[in-house]
Amino acid sequence: MIVYSLKIGSIRKETDDAVTLSFKQPGLKKIKYQAGQYLTLIFRINGRRYIRPYSFSSTFGIDSTLDVTIKRVPGGIVSNHILDVVKEGDSVEVMEPMGDFIVPVADKAADKHLVLWGVGSGITPLYSILKDTLVNHSNKVTLIYGNRSHSTVIFKEALEKLKKDYPDRFTCIEFHTRPEIDSAGTHIIEGRIQPSKAFEYIRSVSSIEHTSHFICGPSGLKDSVKTALAETHVLSDNIYSEDFEIVKNEEDFKFIQTQSIRIRKDNEEFTVEVIKGKSILEAGLDALIELNYSCQTGNCSVCKGRLIQGEIKTIGVKEISKDLIENEYLLCCSYPVTGDVVVEI
Ligand SMILES: Cc1cc2nc3c(=O)[nH]c(=O)nc-3n(C[C@H](O)[C@H](O)[C@H](O)COP(=O)(O)OP(=O)(O)OC[C@H]3O[C@@H](n4cnc5c(N)ncnc54)[C@H](O)[C@@H]3O)c2cc1C
Ligand code: FES
Known part of the structure; x- marks a missing residue:
């Protein structure tokens, strides 16, 4: 296992409880990674070593820095340490990139429509995949993104820009559980993500058999999307998911x-x-x-x-x-x- 020491070049506030740490790439040999993979951060807090993985929100070949975006988990040791204590210029030990939540070559075929399902901080790997797909490939992409309200949307402005830059290929369908008035006039569906409503839109632009699905969010999201997809003609081979934590039964x-x-x-x-x-x-x-x-x-x-x-x-x-x-x-x-x-x- 290769471990690097990386310097935090900048810290960007995304929402009241989420920040992006931008690490400088090492001078000699860049750290390569694929969209959807994660970086594992190692901290020593009160004498004890804590290790946590964070999906890249940057995209190799598009962003010059290695970015991870962290949302505060109430009572969480490392996320609170990052939001409250870590500062620009700090060096952090990280493990080499890992993870298999990536878009397989077959799903990059031009006729594939990629559907990305995310809630809250689950947006991070999807955002990296989204940028990679729009910039380096020709697929249509739909992001179905669930949040509490506008103020908790991570990458809100960057997503608005991608919508303008790729109007024919990128669509974002947003669900908010507590919608607020939005000056930008973004169309929001009230409530939790409802796969059937998203399917209505997808069917209007693509045949559902040509879609591949990438899910990152709480287990409830994964279960509801998988159940809904099972009723369509999407093969389970075309459904991929990333778990941020294990739900114990x-x-x-x-x-x-x-x-x-x-x-x-x-x-x-x-x-x-x-x-x-x-x-x-x-x-x-x-x-x-x-x-x-x-x-x-x-x-x-x-x-x-x-x-x-x-x-x-x-x-x-x-x-x-x-x-x-x-x-x-x-x-x-x-x-x-x-x-x-x-x-x-
Ligand atoms: C592959 C992978 C990629 C990840 N990518 C990201 C990312 O891009 N951004 C990000 O913010 N987090 C991400 N996470 C989650 C992250 O690694 C930590 O688990 C999270 O920051 C909580 O760590 P903590 O030390 O603050 O909480 P802990 O002290 O470990 O946990 C405190 C409590 O919170 C619960 N908990 C742990 N994780 C979560 C969670 N994600 N949501 C709600 N409750 C939780 C625990 O069950 C525990 O009860 C990822 C996890 C994995 C496995
Ligand atoms: S810590 Fe990753 S498999 Fe156990």
């Missing part, structure tokens, strides 16, 4: 109890209590073991560890990562089933 924890396990790392052995509901990764971090991780959603494989003995259950991931060999587990999604678990990093 209580049912999955039925047979899990608090367990005391052992974690071996760098020739040391730690005994760690894994409280019911916490993953082995979370329990290890709470015990101040410096474990590596990034996404915490079972996507990046940075947190993998080897099960030496005992039984572990994987919860929250639909597909087991192909990066894993026998007895390897993603510790961010692993929960001990027995009390004799030993894991080696």
Whole structure:
């Protein structure tokens, strides 16, 4: 895993609770990434190391800086640290770009209509994909974007400009749960994103079979869009989504109890209590073991560890990562089933 130290060139306020950090590219060799990928930021806060992934809002080849846009999560450790403490000129350690929420080559075919579904900070990877598609390809793109009101819309002005620059190829359909009067006169649909209303528009410009869908937002959005798409002729192969956090289902924890396990790392052995509901990764971090991780959603494989003995259950991931060999587990999604678990990093 390559780790860089990058300097924050500027911090731009997007809304009252979201900022964009613009990192300067390293002088010698630029960091390359694809639209839709993320950058993992590493902070030391009160002596403890915290690692969080943030999707690029910049687009390689279009923007000269590496930009990530962070929305404050109430009570969140790193997002509040970034909004309240981090300043221009600070250096931040970052991991090399990762992530597979990218537009596959087949979906860049000119007859494909890309439909981007986003709510709140879920706009970030979609904005990078949007710019890449409009500037470097010829597809039509529709952004279906949900927010509370105008004042919480991230990239509002930049999106208005893209609408003017690409009037034949880019459309934005906005849903606001608490609409306000907008001086720009933007057309807003009241309420949460309703796929059926968005489909009405899409059908008026494209055949729905030629659409590919990219979803980034809370799990409710993903579920409602996927359910609605299942009733159309869009193949599941043409639906992609990015999760910012895992939603844990209580049912999955039925047979899990608090367990005391052992974690071996760098020739040391730690005994760690894994409280019911916490993953082995979370329990290890709470015990101040410096474990590596990034996404915490079972996507990046940075947190993998080897099960030496005992039984572990994987919860929250639909597909087991192909990066894993026998007895390897993603510790961010692993929960001990027995009390004799030993894991080696
Ligand atoms: C692949 C990926 C890309 C991401 N890209 C972005 C991005 O571009 N912009 C951005 O702002 N965030 C993004 N995130 C989320 C980000 O990594 C952090 O999870 C988020 O900033 C919260 O971290 P925290 O330390 O402030 O909160 P924590 O201290 O980790 O969490 C505090 C509480 O908030 C809940 N929580 C955690 N994340 C969220 C969330 N996103 N929304 C609501 N509640 C949450 C937790 O369950 C916990 O209860 C991304 C996450 C992933 C996995
Ligand atoms: S931290 Fe990314 S898979 Fe576990």
